[in-house]
């Protein structure tokens with residue numbers, strides 16, 4: 001009898017304790033949410049159906065690429081977390097989709113990982129690309145690689161970004177002498193790199209030759225004559241589509257912030273407390289975007305062809321500013337839906353989310369013990385396994401990476417649970433965005 005009573009008491013006590021710690025956690029999180037000004041993402045601008053539909057067609061249509069062999073969707077596919085599942089993207093001349101995509105003969109990998117494009121229509125964004133080379137806002141104007149050649153009339157930073165994949169030779173435009181998949185001369189590739197405005201103009205000529213596009217443009221811009229429309233109108237429509245299609249604010253963590261206390265489990269709650277507290281993650285992954293939009297050097301292993309004057313290295317933001325403090329610095333990625341956007345980092349150095357997280361806690365160890373054998377074969381040798389490079393990177397690692405007390409395995413597990421709670425179920429079910437056909441008649445599925 002006594003035994004049953006004490007067992008009863010013990011179980012009762014355990015339940016009370018659990019409920020108490022549960023409540024403690026919720027209270028701690030409530031103040032974290034308040035202090036960090038976090039909330040379930042506000043809905044974004046509403047675009048006309050016609051504009052979104054034009055944007056959707058352009059996004060999936062290979063007509064935007066010099067050789068007519070690659071579309072935006074090849075690298076930002078709805079079925080692949082709005083990216084391409086590759087460590088480094090494969091541009092013009094490549095074949096296939098996702099992890100099975102193959103390089104074209106004589107081509108190189110794109111130096112960087114295709115980022116996801118979730119929630120990029122949020123008004124807080126004022127930077128684009130891993131090195132922030134597009135920045136600004138509608139009031140202040142935009143900085144971009146095209147400088148004063150950028151056409152006026154772009155509605156937001158996402159539209160500004162959409163002007164550039166088509167001018168990039170590696171991504172979409174192709175090389176002088178290339179032919180299209182139909183054997184025509186690639187007229188876009190013949191244009192000098194110094195004349196992006198001519199590329200945009202000739203692309204519009206391509207589009208206006210296709211009656212279905214003329215109709216789509218007329219529907220999207222009913223107040224303007226089609227002959228007056230430029231590629232900025234195409235870019236605005238692409239941005240409208242990206243915003244409508246890839247904005248999500250119903251992840252379990254979003255629902256939790258909106259007051260549904262059982263939307264995430266205890267482990268994710270402990271992970272959130274660590275993320276915004278002891279583990280220091282929110283110093284950089286801050287605010288509703290989970291990015292401060294600043295570039296930081298966190299010592300990610302160098303691999304791939306490299307970029308610009310620093311090849312075979314990619315020195316990140318330094319290429320833009322020439323400031324030593326920016327060497328190897330890349331923009332803090334947003335973490336919404338991050339679990340479905342691997343491989344991770346600016347060059348896809350990690351195939352596992354856990355490794356990407358653990359890297360932050362000991363960049364030196366992770367840099368020095370980096371296992372390049374997990375990369376696709378042709379990339380393995382490109383890993384810069386060089387002590388001098390490692391020392392340069394580690395010499396000025398971002399001090400915000402220092403965590404006061406080392407985290408235990410259980411803590412990492414909790415942080416991962418929190419990161420998983422950032423996945424919106426709907427972001428996994430986006431096949432419906434892929435059109436059966438596009439106005440050019442070029443293939444859509446591969």
Ligand code: HEC
Nearest residue numbers: 071072075089090091112113114115128129130162165171
């Ligand atoms: C060959 C693959 C490829 C193609 C095709 C491509 N992209 Fe990208 N995209 C990338 C890579 C790689 C980056 C990052 C480049 C960098 O930061 O230097 C990127 C960056 C972006 C970003 C910036 C995201 C951010 O937060 O910084 C957006 C938005 C985007 N692309 C949209 C598009 C659109 C729209 C198109 C079609 C017009 C397109 N992309 C075509 C690979 C591609």
Ligand code: HEC
Nearest residue numbers: 279280281284296300330331332333344345346398400401
């Ligand atoms: C000093 C700023 C900073 C801190 C602190 C920080 N991060 Fe990061 N994080 C970054 C930057 C910058 C990158 C991209 C680096 C690169 O690719 O070179 C990144 C990348 C990531 C990625 C990969 C995302 C992707 O899309 O590739 C994840 C996941 C991540 N961080 C989670 C965390 C977690 C969890 C913590 C806390 C333990 C944390 N970060 C702390 C700056 C930071």
